[in-house]
Amino acid sequence: MKANIVTRxxxxxxxxxxxxxxxxxxFSYLFARQNGGKFILRIEDTDRERSKPEYxxxxxxxxxxxxxxxxxxxxxxxxxxxxxxxxxxMIASGHAYISKETPVKEGDRSEVIRFKNPNKVVTFSDxxxxxxxxxxxxxxxxxxAKSLDEPVFHLAVVVDDFTExxxxxxxxxxxxxxxxxxxxxxxxxxxxxxIYAHLPLVLAPDRSKLSKRKGALAxxxxxxxxxxxxxxxxxxxxxxxxxxxxxxVFTLDxxxxxxxxxxxxxxxxxFNDEKLLWYNREHLKKLSLSELTNIATERIPDLAQLNSxxxxxxxxxxxxxxxxxxxxxxxxxxxxxxxxxxAPAVSKELLGETKYLAETIALLENISADKFxxxxxxxxxxxxxxxxxxxxxxxxxxxxxxxKEKSPDPFxxxxxxxxxxxxxxxxxxxx
RNA sequence: GGCCCUAUCGUCUAACGGUUAGGACAUCGCCUUUUCAAGGCGGUAAUCAGAGUUCGAUUCUCUGUAGGGUCACCA
Numbered sequence: 001m002k003a004n005i006v007t008r009x010x011x012x013x014x015x016x017x018x019x020x021x022x023x024x025x026x027f028s029y030l031f032a033r034q035n036g037g038k039f040i041l042r043i044e045d046t047d048r049e050r051s052k053p054e055y056x057x058x059x060x061x062x063x064x065x066x067x068x069x070x071x072x073x074x075x076x077x078x079x080x081x082x083x084x085x086x087x088x089x090m091i092a093s094g095h096a097y098i099s100k101e102t103p104v105k106e107g108d109r110s111e112v113i114r115f116k117n118p119n120k121v122v123t124f125s126d127x128x129x130x131x132x133x134x135x136x137x138x139x140x141x142x143x144x145a146k147s148l149d150e151p152v153f154h155l156a157v158v159v160d161d162f163t164e165x166x167x168x169x170x171x172x173x174x175x176x177x178x179x180x181x182x183x184x185x186x187x188x189x190x191x192x193x194x195i196y197a198h199l200p201l202v203l204a205p206d207r208s209k210l211s212k213r214k215g216a217l218a219x220x221x222x223x224x225x226x227x228x229x230x231x232x233x234x235x236x237x238x239x240x241x242x243x244x245x246x247x248x249v250f251t252l253d254x255x256x257x258x259x260x261x262x263x264x265x266x267x268x269x270x271f272n273d274e275k276l277l278w279y280n281r282e283h284l285k286k287l288s289l290s291e292l293t294n295i296a297t298e299r300i301p302d303l304a305q306l307n308s309x310x311x312x313x314x315x316x317x318x319x320x321x322x323x324x325x326x327x328x329x330x331x332x333x334x335x336x337x338x339x340x341x342x343a344p345a346v347s348k349e350l351l352g353e354t355k356y357l358a359e360t361i362a363l364l365e366n367i368s369a370d371k372f373x374x375x376x377x378x379x380x381x382x383x384x385x386x387x388x389x390x391x392x393x394x395x396x397x398x399x400x401x402x403x404k405e406k407s408p409d410p411f412x413x414x415x416x417x418x419x420x421x422x423x424x425x426x427x428x429x430x431x
Numbered sequence: 432g433g434c435c436c437u438a439u440c441g442u443c444u445a446a447c448g449g450u451u452a453g454g455a456c457a458u459c460g461c462c463u464u465u466u467c468a469a470g471g472c473g474g475u476a477a478u479c480a481g482a483g484u485u486c487g488a489u490u491c492u493c494u495g496u497a498g499g500g501u502c503a504c505c506a
Contacts, residue, residue, distance in 0.1 A: 177501040394465040406467040
């Protein structure tokens with residue numbers, strides 16, 4: 001496609017990064033990478049009051065977690081000398097002027113720098129929306145700096161995009177109305193016009209722009225709640241875009257390959273947590289046994305007591321029923337798997353009738369210890385259980401082994417416990 | 432309010448002007464299952480309204496309506 005593409009993600013470090021923000025990072029990144037272009041991170045910290053180092057750290061942490069690597073990083077405040085230079089040039093050329101003001105609110109200056117508005121109609125072409133026109137007359141002579149050393153958003157953005165060589169500006173729809181005045185500044189400083197693509201907004205359930213106030217969770221919060229980075233990446237990419245096929249689950253590399261900016265939706269989309277959960281389950285399913293085992297033993301350290309044969313049986317069973325990794329933490333806290341290590345207390349009431357237990361034990365006795373795996377155990381007991389009533393045979397067996405109302409099936413549990421321990425626990429319930 | 436953007440199931444979305452308007456999530460039902468999940472199968476559910484163009488509009492045009500964005504010495 002086009003050579004030398006340069007895009008950027010330009011967040012202001014005034015809050016934790018959430019879906020309303022990082023979605024533009026995802027789209028810009030995909031576009032840059034699929035075209036072999038550059039992806040630049042620019043921290044827009046010209047608002048000294050609200051910018052905080054911890055928020056900048058959060059932005060970096062979030063991007064790293066998602067795996068969105070950038071080629072260059074700038075901090076807008078560090079570009080102040082260049083902003084000053086352009087301001088001076090604009091004043092010298094008559095494109096801007098120092099204006100005397102009557103302060104209306106706290107912090108207002110009595111002197112600011114305003115842009116000399118040529119009052120014309122600006123028309124630009126948006127990659128997603130087509131042509132958009134504005135009459136800039138209503139903008140008046142807008143403020144571009146509080147002083148030569150304190151540029152305001154529009155000036156800083158235009159100068160930086162120019163000096164950093166931006167070819168494509170991919171940002172949220174809420175910037176559409178900022179575009180005409182930025183184009184005016186571009187023309188004043190002789191900068192080429194980049195190609196614009198205004199993304200639809202990510203919406204809160206009430207269809208207004210998603211924001212922290214609207215309950216947007218920080219990306220790092222999703223991480224802490226046990227979502228995989230590929231889940232958020234995949235979900236975000238599919239919010240407002242689709243490949244035109246019925247496939248939905250993609251890795252980052254597949255997204256880079258398939259993404260198409262021109263196919264991005266025009267209308268905003270609600271961030272749907274239930275679908276996100278589904279995506280997480282899908283991505284969990286794609287992990288290998290060893291990856292799952294590492295995750296499980298990290299979150300539930302007790303599981304490290306099990307040998308690899310036991311883990312091979314247990315791990316898939318654990319992940320079969322969970323949607324987020326945080327559920328592993330709940331298991332740890334709730335002692336969910338304690339019965340694997342210590343014989344559980346078994347309530348007589350829960351256990352119920354044990355009239356077939358002796359025969360069950362006898363059937364298990366026929367399996368050699370090294371063949372004590374779920375399939376063999378099931379084979380040994382199944383016909384008997386079917387004949388006598390599965391519930392009558394299998395319920396007491398499972399409860400005697402686990403002490404719990406809910407657990408994996410008795411064959412799986414018995415296999416993990418091993419032949420000896422299984423026999424010991426069942427014999428203990430024989431009366 | 433001015434300006435700008437948008438409009439298909441509850442949600443995310445598909446459909447060269449010609450489809451029984453498709454899929455996914457959610458929901459409901461059935462099957463399977465000792466339990467809880469998972470899984471399998473099936474159902475309910477949408478083109479904002481009105482004109483126009485056309486043999487034929489979800490699709491093109493206009494108007495209306497609705498929603499959203501933006502109108503800072505924030506970004």
